[in-house]
Amino acid sequence: MKVHFLGGAGTVTGSKTLIETSSISILIDCGLFQGLKELRELNRLPLSYDPKEIDFVLLTHGHLDHCGWLPKLVQDGFKGKIFCTSPTKEIARLILMDSAKIQEEEAEKANNEHYSKHNPAIPLYTIEDVQQVLPLFKVIEKDVVVALSDSVSFSFFYASHILGACSIALDIEGKKLVFSGDIGQDDDILLFPAVKPKNADYIFLESTYGNRVHPNNNPLFDLEIIINNTYNKGGNLVIPSFAVERVQVMMYLIWKLKKENKIPDIPYIIDTPMGIDVLELFLENRKWHKLNYEECSEMCKTFTLISEFKDTIEVIYDKQPKVVIAASGMITGGRVLSYLERYITKPENTVALVGYQAEGTRGRKLLEGDKTIKMYGKIYEVEATILSIEGLSAHGDQKDLINWLTELENKPQSIFLVHGENEASEGLKNEIETQLQLHCIIPKRRQIIEI
Numbered sequence: 001m002k003v004h005f006l007g008g009a010g011t012v013t014g015s016k017t018l019i020e021t022s023s024i025s026i027l028i029d030c031g032l033f034q035g036l037k038e039l040r041e042l043n044r045l046p047l048s049y050d051p052k053e054i055d056f057v058l059l060t061h062g063h064l065d066h067c068g069w070l071p072k073l074v075q076d077g078f079k080g081k082i083f084c085t086s087p088t089k090e091i092a093r094l095i096l097m098d099s100a101k102i103q104e105e106e107a108e109k110a111n112n113e114h115y116s117k118h119n120p121a122i123p124l125y126t127i128e129d130v131q132q133v134l135p136l137f138k139v140i141e142k143d144v145v146v147a148l149s150d151s152v153s154f155s156f157f158y159a160s161h162i163l164g165a166c167s168i169a170l171d172i173e174g175k176k177l178v179f180s181g182d183i184g185q186d187d188d189i190l191l192f193p194a195v196k197p198k199n200a201d202y203i204f205l206e207s208t209y210g211n212r213v214h215p216n217n218n219p220l221f222d223l224e225i226i227i228n229n230t231y232n233k234g235g236n237l238v239i240p241s242f243a244v245e246r247v248q249v250m251m252y253l254i255w256k257l258k259k260e261n262k263i264p265d266i267p268y269i270i271d272t273p274m275g276i277d278v279l280e281l282f283l284e285n286r287k288w289h290k291l292n293y294e295e296c297s298e299m300c301k302t303f304t305l306i307s308e309f310k311d312t313i314e315v316i317y318d319k320q321p322k323v324v325i326a327a328s329g330m331i332t333g334g335r336v337l338s339y340l341e342r343y344i345t346k347p348e349n350t351v352a353l354v355g356y357q358a359e360g361t362r363g364r365k366l367l368e369g370d371k372t373i374k375m376y377g378k379i380y381e382v383e384a385t386i387l388s389i390e391g392l393s394a395h396g397d398q399k400d401l402i403n404w405l406t407e408l409e410n411k412p413q414s415i416f417l418v419h420g421e422n423e424a425s426e427g428l429k430n431e432i433e434t435q436l437q438l439h440c441i442i443p444k445r446r447q448i449i450e451i
């Protein structure tokens with residue numbers, strides 16, 4: 001059989017791995033390329049394998065870099081089923097709708113302001129295209145073996161990372177292939193540790209933090225200090241946050257501090273419509289995370305949830321100190337901009353970054369100490385305190401990734417290191433080869449390897 005590395009090879013986005021035998025073609029994940037322009041432009045190119053020839057898609061989780069190219073795949077002729085877990089289906093729906101909306105808005109803006117070299121600018125896909133994808137989703141329980149043919153079956157198993165995320169064990173014509181998907185930290189705040197594979201002939205392992213060990217700080221303690229310091233100055237704390245998972249983690253930490261009377265009795269506000277939708281999913285899918293029903297409902301009572309923009313305005317002009325969690329996490333857009341327009345120029349306020357800040361984003365610039373920030377075409381002086389809370393990553397570090405391989409009862413023929421920048425994959429390859437004596441390959445995008 002052949003493995004086609006169509007995306008997420010040599011980079012962390014655009015995850016797409018295709019397994020082709022003489023009788024079946026299966027695509028694992030169908031992600032959007034993100035970040036640098038040369039990567040994003042790949043989203044416009046046709047797949048090097050005809051989507052009409054793909055029988056099934058198996059989806060590890062609902063992040064955009066794993067499901068965000070599905071509307072294009074369907075547009076280009078894919079008609080099969082897309083298997084995933086129930087929370088993944090819901091998260092993918094929210095993320096794809098949001099992605100289509102952003103693409104439609106960007107194309108419209110480019111056409112109105114005539115800045116696109118494409119005339120007219122056309123969105124990569126629209127909400128209508130996403131609606132063609134949704135009926136193809138087929139929900140599967142984790143740990144249940146699903147037969148795709150006489151000689152092909154698969155199952156999902158728990159991967160931590162985000163709600164609903166799973167790794168995949170694929171038995172295909174006598175070979176056992178395991179795809180890690182993205183793997184969370186073993187001591188994640190809300191999620192259980194990832195289930196480790198017991199045997200595999202080939203493993204496809206993510207390597208986002210393959211050359212890094214996460215810092216050993218205590219995010220709860222860091223947050224307590226930041227909230228109290230900002231309150232003592234009479235200021236507001238703004239936490240830009242990813243809507244999926246991170247908002248819910250921040251809510252949990254704040255609720256814990258509040259319960260122990262370690263932080264003041266002030267408004268704690270969640271202002272992200274998608275974050276609130278994901279919170280609903282947390283409440284509905286309790287077997288997927290550590291919180292029980294009482295904790296969930298008690299946690300929610302600590303917060304004011306906002307979805308209407310008029311309420312955002314009201315909160316911004318309310319003078320009392322407060323804590324606001326708003327998307328987006330890297331300050332690339334979303335409600336958080338409205339808060340920062342008003343708050344970032346005042347020294348009593350604090351902005352706490354709680355996630356990865358990619359190159360070129362406002363979040364990264366603030367983190368690197370830029371003294372001004374541009375929002376909606378206007379320049380603002382940065383007078384607020386800018387801080388970062390480490391240790392909250394949804395990805396495991398080198399230690400977690402190696403640990404994930406330690407329960408194998410056989411020796412796989414090869415481990416393909418995917419979903420990582422080159423140095424990260426190289427770092428992980430060295431460690432796996434020295435510590436576990438397992439053979440690793442770092443595939444390149446568009447490489448086809450026979451196994």
Ligand SMILES: [Zn+2]
Binds near residue numbers: 061063161182
């Ligand atoms: Zn992910």
